[in-house]
Amino acid sequence: MSSPLDQRRLMVLDADSGFVRVLANRVARVGWHLDVRLAPIAVETLAAMRLDALLLDPRALPGAGEDYVIAVCEALPALAVIVCSERSTTAERVRALRLGVDDWVTKPCHPEEVLARVEAITRRRLRAQAPVPPDAFVAGDLEIRADRFQAFVNGRSVELTRREFEVLSMLVKAEGRVLERADIYERVWGYTMVRGDRSVDVFVRKLRAKIERVSPGWCYVHTHFGVGYRFQAEPRDSSDEPRKSAHFTARSHAGP
Amino acid sequence: MRSLSGVIAPRDRQFFDLFEEAGRNILRASDLLDQMLRGYPDKANLARDILICEQEGDRITHDIIERLNKTFVTPIDREDIYSLASALDDIVDFTEEVADYLGLYKIEAPMEQAQRLAHILLEASRAIAECLPRLRGFGDISHYTVEINRLENDGDRVTREAVAALFEGATDPMVVIRWKDIYERLEEAIDSTERAANILEGIVLKNA
Numbered sequence: 001m002s003s004p005l006d007q008r009r010l011m012v013l014d015a016d017s018g019f020v021r022v023l024a025n026r027v028a029r030v031g032w033h034l035d036v037r038l039a040p041i042a043v044e045t046l047a048a049m050r051l052d053a054l055l056l057d058p059r060a061l062p063g064a065g066e067d068y069v070i071a072v073c074e075a076l077p078a079l080a081v082i083v084c085s086e087r088s089t090t091a092e093r094v095r096a097l098r099l100g101v102d103d104w105v106t107k108p109c110h111p112e113e114v115l116a117r118v119e120a121i122t123r124r125r126l127r128a129q130a131p132v133p134p135d136a137f138v139a140g141d142l143e144i145r146a147d148r149f150q151a152f153v154n155g156r157s158v159e160l161t162r163r164e165f166e167v168l169s170m171l172v173k174a175e176g177r178v179l180e181r182a183d184i185y186e187r188v189w190g191y192t193m194v195r196g197d198r199s200v201d202v203f204v205r206k207l208r209a210k211i212e213r214v215s216p217g218w219c220y221v222h223t224h225f226g227v228g229y230r231f232q233a234e235p236r237d238s239s240d241e242p243r244k245s246a247h248f249t250a251r252s253h254a255g256p
Numbered sequence: 257m258r259s260l261s262g263v264i265a266p267r268d269r270q271f272f273d274l275f276e277e278a279g280r281n282i283l284r285a286s287d288l289l290d291q292m293l294r295g296y297p298d299k300a301n302l303a304r305d306i307l308i309c310e311q312e313g314d315r316i317t318h319d320i321i322e323r324l325n326k327t328f329v330t331p332i333d334r335e336d337i338y339s340l341a342s343a344l345d346d347i348v349d350f351t352e353e354v355a356d357y358l359g360l361y362k363i364e365a366p367m368e369q370a371q372r373l374a375h376i377l378l379e380a381s382r383a384i385a386e387c388l389p390r391l392r393g394f395g396d397i398s399h400y401t402v403e404i405n406r407l408e409n410d411g412d413r414v415t416r417e418a419v420a421a422l423f424e425g426a427t428d429p430m431v432v433i434r435w436k437d438i439y440e441r442l443e444e445a446i447d448s449t450e451r452a453a454n455i456l457e458g459i460v461l462k463n464a
Binding site for chain 1 (some may be wrong): 296297364365366367368369418421422424425426427428431435
Protein backbone atom coordinates (compact mmCIF):
# COMPACT_ATOMS: atom_id res chain seq x y z
CA MET A 1 0.00 0.00 0.00
CA SER A 2 1.33 3.46 -0.89
CA SER A 3 2.27 5.88 1.88
CA PRO A 4 0.59 9.32 2.02
CA LEU A 5 3.80 10.85 0.68
CA ASP A 6 3.86 8.90 -2.54
CA GLN A 7 0.08 8.50 -2.89
CA ARG A 8 -1.19 9.78 -6.24
CA ARG A 9 -3.69 12.65 -6.03
CA LEU A 10 -6.64 13.08 -8.36
CA MET A 11 -9.15 15.91 -8.40
CA VAL A 12 -12.50 15.53 -10.13
CA LEU A 13 -14.50 18.59 -11.16
CA ASP A 14 -17.81 17.11 -12.19
CA ALA A 15 -21.43 17.45 -11.14
CA ASP A 16 -22.43 14.03 -12.50
CA SER A 17 -22.97 12.34 -9.11
CA GLY A 18 -23.63 8.84 -10.50
CA PHE A 19 -20.45 8.84 -12.57
CA VAL A 20 -18.39 10.34 -9.74
CA ARG A 21 -19.65 7.76 -7.20
CA VAL A 22 -18.62 4.80 -9.36
CA LEU A 23 -15.32 6.46 -10.20
CA ALA A 24 -14.63 7.13 -6.50
CA ASN A 25 -14.99 3.42 -5.72
CA ARG A 26 -12.50 2.53 -8.45
CA VAL A 27 -10.07 5.25 -7.39
CA ALA A 28 -10.17 4.05 -3.79
CA ARG A 29 -9.40 0.53 -5.00
CA VAL A 30 -6.17 1.63 -6.69
CA GLY A 31 -5.12 3.58 -3.61
CA TRP A 32 -5.26 7.10 -4.99
CA HIS A 33 -6.38 10.14 -3.02
CA LEU A 34 -9.54 11.60 -4.53
CA ASP A 35 -10.86 15.13 -4.16
CA VAL A 36 -14.27 15.81 -5.72
CA ARG A 37 -15.40 19.40 -6.26
CA LEU A 38 -18.57 20.81 -7.73
CA ALA A 39 -17.07 24.19 -8.67
CA PRO A 40 -13.83 25.21 -10.35
CA ILE A 41 -10.83 25.84 -8.07
CA ALA A 42 -8.51 28.78 -8.53
CA VAL A 43 -5.39 27.84 -10.46
CA GLU A 44 -3.14 28.96 -7.56
CA THR A 45 -5.09 26.69 -5.18
CA LEU A 46 -4.73 23.80 -7.58
CA ALA A 47 -0.96 24.37 -7.68
CA ALA A 48 -0.78 24.27 -3.89
CA MET A 49 -2.72 21.00 -3.76
CA ARG A 50 0.14 19.12 -5.51
CA LEU A 51 -2.21 17.14 -7.69
CA ASP A 52 -1.11 14.50 -10.14
CA ALA A 53 -4.21 14.60 -12.33
CA LEU A 54 -7.30 16.67 -12.90
CA LEU A 55 -10.43 15.15 -14.42
CA LEU A 56 -13.11 17.64 -15.35
CA ASP A 57 -16.30 18.10 -17.29
CA PRO A 58 -16.35 21.72 -18.57
CA ARG A 59 -20.00 21.44 -19.58
CA ALA A 60 -21.24 20.25 -16.20
CA LEU A 61 -19.70 23.09 -14.20
CA PRO A 62 -20.28 26.77 -14.84
CA GLY A 63 -16.98 28.59 -14.96
CA ALA A 64 -14.98 25.50 -15.92
CA GLY A 65 -15.10 26.12 -19.66
CA GLU A 66 -12.38 26.38 -22.25
CA ASP A 67 -10.70 29.46 -20.73
CA TYR A 68 -10.39 27.71 -17.37
CA VAL A 69 -8.96 24.57 -18.93
CA ILE A 70 -6.41 26.60 -20.92
CA ALA A 71 -5.39 28.55 -17.81
CA VAL A 72 -4.85 25.32 -15.84
CA CYS A 73 -2.83 23.69 -18.63
CA GLU A 74 -0.61 26.76 -19.02
CA ALA A 75 -0.03 27.28 -15.32
CA LEU A 76 0.48 23.61 -14.40
CA PRO A 77 2.20 21.83 -17.29
CA ALA A 78 3.13 18.89 -15.06
CA LEU A 79 -0.50 18.23 -14.15
CA ALA A 80 -2.30 15.57 -16.17
CA VAL A 81 -5.54 17.13 -17.46
CA ILE A 82 -8.28 14.86 -18.74
CA VAL A 83 -11.62 16.12 -20.00
CA CYS A 84 -14.58 13.81 -19.64
CA SER A 85 -17.67 15.35 -21.19
CA GLU A 86 -20.82 14.72 -23.15
CA ARG A 87 -21.55 16.19 -26.60
CA SER A 88 -18.54 17.82 -28.15
CA THR A 89 -17.49 18.63 -31.66
CA THR A 90 -14.32 17.36 -33.27
CA ALA A 91 -13.07 20.95 -33.45
CA GLU A 92 -13.54 21.39 -29.69
CA ARG A 93 -11.68 18.21 -28.87
CA VAL A 94 -8.83 18.96 -31.26
CA ARG A 95 -8.47 22.49 -29.94
CA ALA A 96 -8.44 21.33 -26.32
CA LEU A 97 -5.88 18.64 -27.00
CA ARG A 98 -3.69 21.13 -28.86
CA LEU A 99 -3.91 23.63 -26.00
CA GLY A 100 -2.60 21.18 -23.41
CA VAL A 101 -5.35 18.72 -22.47
CA ASP A 102 -3.82 15.26 -22.26
CA ASP A 103 -6.90 13.24 -23.15
CA TRP A 104 -10.59 13.67 -23.93
CA VAL A 105 -13.09 10.97 -23.07
CA THR A 106 -16.66 11.29 -24.30
CA LYS A 107 -19.52 10.39 -21.96
CA PRO A 108 -21.13 7.98 -21.58
CA CYS A 109 -18.01 6.08 -20.70
CA HIS A 110 -16.94 3.52 -18.16
CA PRO A 111 -15.26 5.00 -15.06
CA GLU A 112 -12.77 2.11 -15.15
CA GLU A 113 -11.58 3.19 -18.59
CA VAL A 114 -11.39 6.81 -17.50
CA LEU A 115 -9.29 5.83 -14.49
CA ALA A 116 -7.04 3.67 -16.67
CA ARG A 117 -6.42 6.66 -18.96
CA VAL A 118 -5.64 8.87 -15.96
CA GLU A 119 -3.20 6.26 -14.66
CA ALA A 120 -1.54 5.88 -18.07
CA ILE A 121 -0.99 9.61 -18.46
CA THR A 122 0.39 10.12 -14.96
CA ARG A 123 2.59 7.05 -15.36
CA ARG A 124 4.10 8.48 -18.55
CA ARG A 125 4.64 11.84 -16.89
CA LEU A 126 6.30 10.32 -13.85
CA ARG A 127 8.60 8.35 -16.13
CA ALA A 128 9.50 11.48 -18.06
CA GLN A 129 10.15 13.39 -14.85
CA ALA A 130 12.20 10.62 -13.27
CA PRO A 131 15.56 11.94 -12.15
CA VAL A 132 18.37 11.03 -14.49
CA PRO A 133 20.63 8.57 -12.72
CA PRO A 134 24.30 9.33 -12.54
CA ASP A 135 26.48 7.54 -15.12
CA ALA A 136 23.57 7.09 -17.52
CA PHE A 137 24.50 7.26 -21.20
CA VAL A 138 21.94 7.52 -23.92
CA ALA A 139 22.66 6.68 -27.53
CA GLY A 140 19.88 5.97 -30.00
CA ASP A 141 17.28 3.90 -28.16
CA LEU A 142 19.83 2.62 -25.73
CA GLU A 143 20.26 3.81 -22.16
CA ILE A 144 23.37 2.46 -20.49
CA ARG A 145 23.20 2.44 -16.71
CA ALA A 146 26.56 1.92 -15.04
CA ASP A 147 24.88 1.94 -11.61
CA ARG A 148 22.87 -1.15 -12.58
CA PHE A 149 25.44 -2.84 -14.86
CA GLN A 150 22.73 -2.98 -17.48
CA ALA A 151 21.44 -1.36 -20.65
CA PHE A 152 17.79 -0.53 -21.29
CA VAL A 153 15.64 0.23 -24.32
CA ASN A 154 12.42 2.07 -23.47
CA GLY A 155 12.77 0.87 -19.91
CA ARG A 156 13.18 -2.76 -20.98
CA SER A 157 16.36 -4.48 -19.88
CA VAL A 158 18.67 -5.76 -22.62
CA GLU A 159 19.62 -8.54 -20.14
CA LEU A 160 23.34 -8.26 -20.61
CA THR A 161 25.65 -10.39 -18.54
CA ARG A 162 28.21 -8.52 -16.49
CA ARG A 163 30.97 -9.17 -19.01
CA GLU A 164 28.79 -8.17 -21.97
CA PHE A 165 27.97 -4.97 -20.12
CA GLU A 166 31.65 -4.31 -19.43
CA VAL A 167 32.50 -4.70 -23.14
CA LEU A 168 29.65 -2.35 -24.07
CA SER A 169 30.60 0.16 -21.40
CA MET A 170 34.21 0.22 -22.60
CA LEU A 171 33.15 0.83 -26.20
CA VAL A 172 30.74 3.58 -25.13
CA LYS A 173 33.38 5.34 -23.07
CA ALA A 174 35.67 5.44 -26.12
CA GLU A 175 33.13 7.89 -27.63
CA GLY A 176 33.36 6.83 -31.24
CA ARG A 177 37.03 5.79 -31.29
CA VAL A 178 37.98 2.34 -32.60
CA LEU A 179 39.21 0.06 -29.83
CA GLU A 180 41.52 -2.83 -30.64
CA ARG A 181 40.50 -6.32 -29.57
CA ALA A 182 43.60 -6.75 -27.40
CA ASP A 183 42.85 -3.46 -25.60
CA ILE A 184 39.26 -4.43 -24.93
CA TYR A 185 40.35 -7.83 -23.64
CA GLU A 186 43.07 -6.40 -21.42
CA ARG A 187 40.74 -3.86 -19.83
CA VAL A 188 37.69 -6.10 -19.45
CA TRP A 189 39.34 -9.43 -18.63
CA GLY A 190 42.33 -7.91 -16.86
CA TYR A 191 44.93 -10.06 -18.62
CA THR A 192 46.91 -9.99 -21.83
CA MET A 193 44.88 -11.45 -24.68
CA VAL A 194 46.26 -14.73 -25.96
CA ARG A 195 46.98 -14.58 -29.68
CA GLY A 196 44.03 -16.19 -31.48
CA ASP A 197 41.57 -15.73 -28.61
CA ARG A 198 38.12 -15.01 -30.02
CA SER A 199 36.55 -13.92 -26.70
CA VAL A 200 36.06 -10.28 -27.68
CA ASP A 201 34.47 -11.25 -31.01
CA VAL A 202 32.14 -13.71 -29.29
CA PHE A 203 31.08 -11.19 -26.65
CA VAL A 204 30.54 -8.44 -29.22
CA ARG A 205 28.42 -10.86 -31.27
CA LYS A 206 26.30 -11.73 -28.22
CA LEU A 207 26.01 -8.06 -27.33
CA ARG A 208 24.83 -7.12 -30.81
CA ALA A 209 22.28 -9.93 -30.89
CA LYS A 210 20.80 -8.91 -27.53
CA ILE A 211 20.63 -5.20 -28.36
CA GLU A 212 19.24 -5.80 -31.84
CA ARG A 213 16.44 -7.89 -30.37
CA VAL A 214 15.08 -4.88 -28.45
CA SER A 215 16.31 -2.05 -30.68
CA PRO A 216 16.20 -3.31 -34.27
CA GLY A 217 16.12 0.16 -35.79
CA TRP A 218 19.64 1.06 -34.69
CA CYS A 219 23.15 -0.16 -35.29
CA TYR A 220 25.48 0.43 -32.35
CA VAL A 221 28.67 -1.64 -32.51
CA HIS A 222 30.65 -1.41 -35.75
CA THR A 223 33.40 -3.79 -36.83
CA HIS A 224 36.69 -2.49 -38.15
CA PHE A 225 38.14 -5.56 -39.80
CA GLY A 226 41.56 -6.52 -38.60
CA VAL A 227 41.48 -3.83 -35.92
CA GLY A 228 38.58 -3.92 -33.50
CA TYR A 229 35.26 -2.30 -32.71
CA ARG A 230 33.70 1.13 -32.46
CA PHE A 231 30.50 2.28 -30.71
CA GLN A 232 28.25 4.75 -32.51
CA ALA A 233 24.46 4.78 -32.60
CA GLU A 234 23.40 4.85 -36.24
CA PRO A 235 19.81 4.41 -37.42
CA ARG A 236 19.28 1.64 -39.94
CA ASP A 237 17.43 2.54 -43.10
CA SER A 238 14.93 0.23 -44.82
CA SER A 239 17.72 -1.61 -46.65
CA ASP A 240 19.18 -2.46 -43.23
CA GLU A 241 22.30 -0.38 -43.89
CA PRO A 242 23.42 2.10 -41.25
CA ARG A 243 22.82 5.65 -42.41
CA LYS A 244 23.94 8.79 -40.69
CA SER A 245 25.17 8.67 -37.15
CA ALA A 246 23.16 10.05 -34.28
CA HIS A 247 24.88 12.15 -31.72
CA PHE A 248 26.05 10.26 -28.73
CA THR A 249 24.49 11.77 -25.64
CA ALA A 250 25.93 11.51 -22.20
CA ARG A 251 23.15 12.73 -19.95
CA SER A 252 25.45 12.84 -17.05
CA HIS A 253 28.64 11.01 -16.38
CA ALA A 254 31.58 11.33 -14.13
CA GLY A 255 34.39 10.10 -16.33
CA PRO A 256 35.35 9.81 -20.01
CA MET B 257 47.23 -63.31 -60.88
CA ARG B 258 46.07 -63.47 -57.26
CA SER B 259 48.62 -63.55 -54.46
CA LEU B 260 48.91 -66.59 -52.22
CA SER B 261 47.41 -64.67 -49.31
CA GLY B 262 44.48 -63.79 -51.52
CA VAL B 263 43.89 -67.42 -52.36
CA ILE B 264 43.91 -68.65 -48.79
CA ALA B 265 42.27 -65.60 -47.21
CA PRO B 266 38.98 -66.41 -45.49
CA ARG B 267 35.77 -65.07 -46.96
CA ASP B 268 34.65 -63.26 -43.80
CA ARG B 269 34.48 -59.66 -45.02
CA GLN B 270 32.54 -58.44 -41.97
CA PHE B 271 35.68 -56.91 -40.48
CA PHE B 272 36.05 -54.63 -43.49
CA ASP B 273 32.42 -53.53 -43.19
CA LEU B 274 33.01 -52.67 -39.54
CA PHE B 275 36.21 -50.74 -40.27
CA GLU B 276 34.44 -48.73 -42.96
CA GLU B 277 31.62 -48.03 -40.53
CA ALA B 278 34.23 -46.85 -38.00
CA GLY B 279 35.72 -44.58 -40.70
CA ARG B 280 32.36 -42.97 -41.39
CA ASN B 281 31.82 -42.48 -37.67
CA ILE B 282 35.24 -40.82 -37.26
CA LEU B 283 34.51 -38.48 -40.14
CA ARG B 284 31.16 -37.54 -38.65
CA ALA B 285 32.61 -36.90 -35.18
CA SER B 286 35.44 -34.70 -36.47
CA ASP B 287 33.10 -32.86 -38.81
CA LEU B 288 30.85 -32.10 -35.85
CA LEU B 289 33.82 -30.90 -33.77
CA ASP B 290 34.96 -28.68 -36.65
CA GLN B 291 31.46 -27.16 -36.88
CA MET B 292 31.25 -26.85 -33.10
CA LEU B 293 34.51 -24.91 -32.80
CA ARG B 294 33.80 -22.72 -35.82
CA GLY B 295 30.40 -21.77 -34.42
CA TYR B 296 31.31 -21.80 -30.73
CA PRO B 297 29.64 -21.00 -28.36
CA ASP B 298 26.41 -20.92 -30.41
CA LYS B 299 26.99 -24.52 -31.55
CA ALA B 300 28.09 -25.85 -28.16
CA ASN B 301 25.14 -28.25 -28.18
CA LEU B 302 26.86 -30.33 -30.90
CA ALA B 303 28.81 -31.90 -28.02
CA ARG B 304 25.78 -34.13 -27.50
CA ASP B 305 25.98 -35.45 -31.08
CA ILE B 306 29.72 -36.01 -30.73
CA LEU B 307 29.06 -38.03 -27.58
CA ILE B 308 26.67 -40.20 -29.60
CA CYS B 309 29.49 -40.74 -32.13
CA GLU B 310 31.80 -41.76 -29.30
CA GLN B 311 29.24 -44.31 -28.08
CA GLU B 312 28.79 -45.54 -31.63
CA GLY B 313 32.59 -45.88 -31.92
CA ASP B 314 32.65 -48.00 -28.75
CA ARG B 315 29.90 -50.20 -30.17
CA ILE B 316 31.82 -50.73 -33.43
CA THR B 317 35.05 -51.52 -31.55
CA HIS B 318 33.14 -53.97 -29.36
CA ASP B 319 31.66 -55.64 -32.44
CA ILE B 320 35.10 -55.96 -34.02
CA ILE B 321 36.64 -57.52 -30.90
CA GLU B 322 33.68 -59.81 -30.35
CA ARG B 323 33.94 -61.00 -33.95
CA LEU B 324 37.69 -61.41 -33.53
CA ASN B 325 37.09 -63.70 -30.55
CA LYS B 326 34.59 -65.80 -32.49
CA THR B 327 36.51 -66.06 -35.75
CA PHE B 328 39.05 -68.82 -36.15
CA VAL B 329 40.68 -67.56 -39.35
CA THR B 330 40.70 -63.80 -39.90
CA PRO B 331 41.27 -61.97 -43.21
CA ILE B 332 44.17 -60.01 -41.66
CA ASP B 333 46.36 -60.62 -38.61
CA ARG B 334 44.51 -60.61 -35.30
CA GLU B 335 47.00 -58.16 -33.79
CA ASP B 336 46.53 -55.79 -36.74
CA ILE B 337 42.74 -55.94 -36.44
CA TYR B 338 42.98 -55.22 -32.73
CA SER B 339 45.51 -52.38 -33.16
CA LEU B 340 43.56 -50.76 -35.99
CA ALA B 341 40.25 -50.96 -34.09
CA SER B 342 41.91 -49.36 -31.04
CA ALA B 343 43.54 -46.57 -33.06
CA LEU B 344 40.27 -45.77 -34.84
CA ASP B 345 38.43 -45.76 -31.52
CA ASP B 346 41.04 -43.41 -30.03
CA ILE B 347 40.36 -40.80 -32.74
CA VAL B 348 36.69 -40.56 -31.74
CA ASP B 349 37.50 -40.76 -28.03
CA PHE B 350 39.89 -37.79 -28.16
CA THR B 351 37.50 -35.90 -30.42
CA GLU B 352 34.75 -36.37 -27.87
CA GLU B 353 37.09 -35.36 -25.03
CA VAL B 354 37.75 -32.03 -26.75
CA ALA B 355 34.02 -31.38 -27.11
CA ASP B 356 33.48 -32.42 -23.50
CA TYR B 357 36.30 -30.22 -22.16
CA LEU B 358 34.89 -27.16 -23.90
CA GLY B 359 31.81 -27.50 -21.73
CA LEU B 360 33.56 -28.84 -18.65
CA TYR B 361 36.03 -25.95 -18.55
CA LYS B 362 33.26 -23.46 -19.28
CA ILE B 363 35.04 -22.12 -22.33
CA GLU B 364 33.39 -18.86 -23.38
CA ALA B 365 34.99 -18.41 -26.79
CA PRO B 366 37.15 -20.46 -29.12
CA MET B 367 40.81 -19.95 -30.02
CA GLU B 368 41.72 -19.63 -33.68
CA GLN B 369 44.43 -22.28 -33.23
CA ALA B 370 41.84 -24.74 -31.86
CA GLN B 371 39.68 -24.07 -34.91
CA ARG B 372 42.65 -24.77 -37.17
CA LEU B 373 43.50 -27.98 -35.30
CA ALA B 374 39.90 -29.17 -35.54
CA HIS B 375 40.02 -28.55 -39.28
CA ILE B 376 43.28 -30.51 -39.60
CA LEU B 377 41.64 -33.34 -37.66
CA LEU B 378 38.68 -33.24 -40.03
CA GLU B 379 40.95 -33.48 -43.09
CA ALA B 380 42.93 -36.35 -41.55
CA SER B 381 39.69 -38.15 -40.62
CA ARG B 382 38.44 -37.73 -44.17
CA ALA B 383 41.64 -39.34 -45.45
CA ILE B 384 41.18 -42.25 -43.00
CA ALA B 385 37.53 -42.69 -44.02
CA GLU B 386 38.45 -42.70 -47.73
CA CYS B 387 41.43 -44.98 -47.16
CA LEU B 388 39.59 -47.71 -45.23
CA PRO B 389 37.52 -49.08 -48.18
CA ARG B 390 40.80 -49.72 -50.04
CA LEU B 391 41.79 -52.15 -47.31
CA ARG B 392 39.44 -54.79 -48.81
CA GLY B 393 41.68 -55.25 -51.82
CA PHE B 394 44.89 -54.33 -50.00
CA GLY B 395 45.35 -51.64 -52.69
CA ASP B 396 47.83 -48.79 -52.67
CA ILE B 397 47.02 -46.35 -49.87
CA SER B 398 50.25 -44.36 -49.93
CA HIS B 399 48.43 -41.26 -51.19
CA TYR B 400 46.35 -41.26 -47.99
CA THR B 401 49.13 -42.12 -45.58
CA VAL B 402 51.39 -39.41 -47.02
CA GLU B 403 48.55 -36.89 -46.67
CA ILE B 404 47.81 -37.96 -43.10
CA ASN B 405 51.48 -37.68 -42.24
CA ARG B 406 51.56 -34.16 -43.69
CA LEU B 407 48.46 -33.19 -41.72
CA GLU B 408 49.93 -34.60 -38.53
CA ASN B 409 53.05 -32.48 -39.04
CA ASP B 410 50.82 -29.44 -39.55
CA GLY B 411 48.96 -30.35 -36.38
CA ASP B 412 52.22 -30.54 -34.41
CA ARG B 413 53.29 -27.13 -35.69
CA VAL B 414 49.95 -25.47 -34.91
CA THR B 415 49.86 -27.06 -31.44
CA ARG B 416 53.36 -25.81 -30.64
CA GLU B 417 52.44 -22.30 -31.78
CA ALA B 418 49.20 -22.45 -29.82
CA VAL B 419 50.89 -23.54 -26.60
CA ALA B 420 53.61 -20.93 -27.06
CA ALA B 421 50.94 -18.23 -27.47
CA LEU B 422 49.48 -19.22 -24.09
CA PHE B 423 52.73 -18.28 -22.39
CA GLU B 424 53.26 -14.92 -24.10
CA GLY B 425 52.68 -11.95 -21.78
CA ALA B 426 50.60 -11.80 -18.63
CA THR B 427 47.90 -14.25 -19.69
CA ASP B 428 45.20 -15.55 -17.42
CA PRO B 429 46.53 -18.75 -15.78
CA MET B 430 43.07 -20.31 -16.02
CA VAL B 431 43.11 -19.76 -19.77
CA VAL B 432 46.52 -21.46 -19.94
CA ILE B 433 45.34 -24.49 -17.93
CA ARG B 434 42.14 -24.92 -19.91
CA TRP B 435 43.51 -24.45 -23.39
CA LYS B 436 46.71 -26.43 -22.86
CA ASP B 437 44.54 -29.44 -21.98
CA ILE B 438 42.30 -28.91 -24.98
CA TYR B 439 45.23 -28.46 -27.40
CA GLU B 440 46.78 -31.67 -26.08
CA ARG B 441 43.55 -33.59 -26.71
CA LEU B 442 43.29 -32.18 -30.22
CA GLU B 443 46.90 -33.14 -30.89
CA GLU B 444 46.30 -36.66 -29.57
CA ALA B 445 43.28 -37.04 -31.84
CA ILE B 446 45.39 -36.02 -34.84
CA ASP B 447 48.24 -38.31 -33.69
CA SER B 448 45.73 -41.18 -33.54
CA THR B 449 44.90 -40.66 -37.22
CA GLU B 450 48.60 -41.05 -38.01
CA ARG B 451 48.83 -44.16 -35.83
CA ALA B 452 45.85 -45.64 -37.68
CA ALA B 453 47.45 -44.73 -41.03
CA ASN B 454 50.71 -46.47 -40.01
CA ILE B 455 48.80 -49.63 -39.04
CA LEU B 456 46.89 -49.54 -42.33
CA GLU B 457 50.15 -49.18 -44.24
CA GLY B 458 51.58 -52.19 -42.39
CA ILE B 459 48.49 -54.31 -43.11
CA VAL B 460 48.60 -53.49 -46.82
CA LEU B 461 52.34 -54.24 -47.02
CA LYS B 462 51.87 -57.63 -45.33
CA ASN B 463 48.89 -58.65 -47.46
CA ALA B 464 49.58 -57.09 -50.86
